[in-house]
Amino acid sequence: MPGLHFLPDKQRYSSPYPILLAAMLYCSSVRGSAEVAEMAPQYFDVLCGAISQLTIPNSDIGTAPQNPADVEEWAFQTILGLILGGLLAEGSIRETGIWISIAYRLILEHCPPHSDERAHDWRKLFNGVQIVDLEHASLHLSSPVIPIEPPIASLRTSHRDQLYRLSRMMHTGLAHFTGRNLPTIWSCFTTEGPMVPQTATHATVSSFTAVDAAVIRDWARQLDLWLIEFTKAADDGQIDRTIVFRQYVLHRLVVLSIYHPARGCDLYANNVPPHEQFELLLSARATIKLHLNDKTIWSNWDLVIITWAAMIVLQGLEGGVGEPDGRFGIRPFAGTYPCRPRGLSIYRLHERRIPPRISSFDLRTKPKSSRKTGFVP
Structure with missing residues (x-):
């Protein structure tokens, strides 16, 4: 399976347990050729069915192996499968939050007090659950489930670790805005017509x-x-510069656009100061450029934020604020839009002439299932 930002080295499993196997098959189909991608709905069904077994008493998949020596391997692989599935579904499947909670419970139950990182790096696995949790929470402006400081000593990391520092920042910032009934980034992808009712927009904006x-x-x-x-640490070869820059660009756009949905996604609203408009457009353009230059982007949260950036940049172009050289692949289409946008939704966005590089990921709905329900009994 591919390297992840919390487990950068490629992992090899000759005999993966069911949930990890289902997640790997789904990941491979989503990232594969068009012919392979046709199988993605079936693999998604299998993944959801396997995860659902964790909530059924005495199920074959949800029951730990009888041999105590195999229990840790089973738990580690199962949690890794939940993380991988979450990375592929966190932008479109609301139940991702439940998957995160299950993964955390399995960590608490099966992480040994003294683990050998050469065999199972539980600390990095915990970081992976934290990442999915924070990304899911940022899309829905909800409180993260996973604590910053894990209750198990062997899971704790240095306070100077880059993922720890990023997690603490996101925890602190999200805590200020959760529970205030603000429109979210994800609500802009699931709402047809106006982003939010005008009365709600006035109420939420006035509360800013x-x-x-x-x-x-x-x-x-x-x-x-x-x-x-x-970045200095990356220059010293301690961490991957690309991963650091990607996390910075994507998270900064999330931060700067927290109140954008509450303003009806109107970049030119009267209550948007010019410097905020400039910062938001600059951040959105950097995100689009990131997508063009970073070929390793594949997680659903990354793609949601990149699409969010595209919507903001397109709105800037509608208002006459664009890139003269068109290097983001959007400028040639600016003339087809009205000069003053009024809240682009993802539905309207896909009705327009969007360059293939941007429209290639349609995030309006959850993955199509080959069954009437999303789960396999």
Whole structure:
């Protein structure tokens, strides 16, 4: 299976357990050729069915092996399968949050107090669950489930670790905005017509305070400092520079656009200060450029945020704020849009002439299932 940002080395499993096997097959089909991708709905059914077995008493897949020596391997692979499935579904499957909770429970039950990282790196596995949890929470503006500090000592990492620092920033920032009934990024992908009712828009925008603005500015500034610090570490060969930059660009766009849905996704709303408009457009353009230059992007959250960036850039082009050289592959289509946008939804976006590089991932709906239900009994 491919290297992941929390497990950068490629993992090899000669005899994977069912959930990991189903996740690997689904991942391979989604990322494969058009012919292989036709099998993705069937593999998705299998994956959901396998995960559902974890909630059924005495099920074959959900029951740990009888041999105690195999239990740790079973748990590690099962959690890794849940993470891989979550990375592929976190932008379109609301139940991803349940998968995250199951993975965390399995970690608490099966992580040994003293583990050999050469065999099973539980600390990095825990980081993977944290990442999926934070990404899922950022799309839905919900509270993360996984704590920053794990209750098991062997799972704790250095406070100077780049993923730990990023997780702490996201935990702190999300805590300020959750529970306030704000429209979310994902609501903009699932709503036809206006993003939010005008009354709701007025109420939520009027609740935007100077404290909120200060939190967003400080959050973005901390991300800037995080990039500087860990880019230096990348120069020393300690971590992958590409991964650091990708995480920075995507998370910064999430931070700067937190109130964008509440403003009806109107970049030109009267209550959007020019400097905020400029920062948001700059961040969105950087995200589009990231997609053009980073060929290793494949997780669903990454693609959702890139599509979100495309919507913002297109709106900027509609208002006459574009790139003169058209290097993002969007400029030639600017003339087909009205000059003043009023809240692009993903439905309207796909009705327009969007370059293939951007329209290749349609995130309007969850993966099509080959069955009437999403689960296999």
